[in-house]
Amino acid sequence: MLERRFAIIGHRAPSNGKLSLNDLSGSSGRMDVLMRAINASLFLSHGIRNDSNITLHLMGGGGPPRRICFEGSKVWGLHPDERALAGQIAKIIELPTPARGLWMELHPGISHSGGDISNTLEEWQNDGFKMIKLDANGPLIWQPNDSESYPKIGFIISDDQAFTSEEDKLIDKFAISKSLGNKWIQGHIAIGIVHHLLDNQFQLNLD
Numbered sequence: 001m002l003e004r005r006f007a008i009i010g011h012r013a014p015s016n017g018k019l020s021l022n023d024l025s026g027s028s029g030r031m032d033v034l035m036r037a038i039n040a041s042l043f044l045s046h047g048i049r050n051d052s053n054i055t056l057h058l059m060g061g062g063g064p065p066r067r068i069c070f071e072g073s074k075v076w077g078l079h080p081d082e083r084a085l086a087g088q089i090a091k092i093i094e095l096p097t098p099a100r101g102l103w104m105e106l107h108p109g110i111s112h113s114g115g116d117i118s119n120t121l122e123e124w125q126n127d128g129f130k131m132i133k134l135d136a137n138g139p140l141i142w143q144p145n146d147s148e149s150y151p152k153i154g155f156i157i158s159d160d161q162a163f164t165s166e167e168d169k170l171i172d173k174f175a176i177s178k179s180l181g182n183k184w185i186q187g188h189i190a191i192g193i194v195h196h197l198l199d200n201q202f203q204l205n206l207d
C-alpha cells in the first residue's frame with residue numbers, strides 16, 4: 001500500500017459563511033471541482049481508499065483561509081455524490097477557522113485547520129513526502145521500464161484556474177513539476193490517473 005496525498009487549491013472556494021448547495025459551480029467558487037477531487041481521491045467503485053488523503057484549500061470568501069482534510073483510512077459514512085460532500089463542507093465553513101497549523105478533528109477522518117498551501121507543503125515535508133506539482137507543462141511523470149519502490153508522494157493540483165505565480169514560486173521550492181501528458185485535463189481525472197499509475201506500479205520519473 002503506497003500512501004498518497006493530494007492537495008487542491010480552491011482559489012475562489014469560500015472558507016467561511018454560507019455555501020449555496022444549489023449552485024456549487026457558480027456562486028460557490030467552483031466548489032464542484034473540489035468535490036470531484038475528493039471523490040477521485042478517496043472513492044473506489046465500492047468503498048474508500050485507505051491509502052489516500054486529500055486536503056482542500058479554501059482560499060475565497062474574504063475570511064482567513066481554511067484547510068479541510070479527508071483521511072481515507074479513518075473516514076466513514078461519507079457519500080461520493082457532490083452535493084452530499086458539499087453538505088459536509090457547508091457545515092464546516094460555518095465554524096470558526098482554527099489557527100494556522102492547528103488541526104481539529106470534527107469527525108473521524110475529517111479535520112480542519114487554518115492556513116494555506118505553504119502550511120501543507122511544510123507539513124508534508126516534515127512527514128517525509130516527495131512532492132509533485134501536477135503540471136501539464138512539466139516533464140512526463142512516468143517512464144516505461146521496470147519498477148522500483150516509491151517514496152511517500154504528495155501531489156499538488158489546482159482547481160479550474162492555473163496556479164498563481166506566487167503559488168508557483170512557493171510550491172516550486174518544495175515540489176518538482178511533473179506532467180501526466182500534454183493535454184490539460186480536469187483535476188479529478190488527473191487524480192484518477194495518478195492512482196492508476198501508483199496502483200499498477202508504473203515506473204515513475206521522479207528526478
Ligand SMILES: C[S@@+](CC[C@H](N)C(=O)[O-])C[C@H]1O[C@@H](n2cnc3c(N)ncnc32)[C@H](O)[C@@H]1O
Nearest residue numbers: 134135136157158161162179180181184185187
Ligand atoms: C483543469 S486543470 C487547470 C487548468 C488551468 N487552466 C491551468 O492552466 O493550470 C486542474 C489541475 O489538474 C492538473 N492537471 C491537469 N492536466 C494535467 C496534466 N496533463 N499533467 C499534470 N497535471 C495536470 C494540474 O494540477 C491542474 O492545475
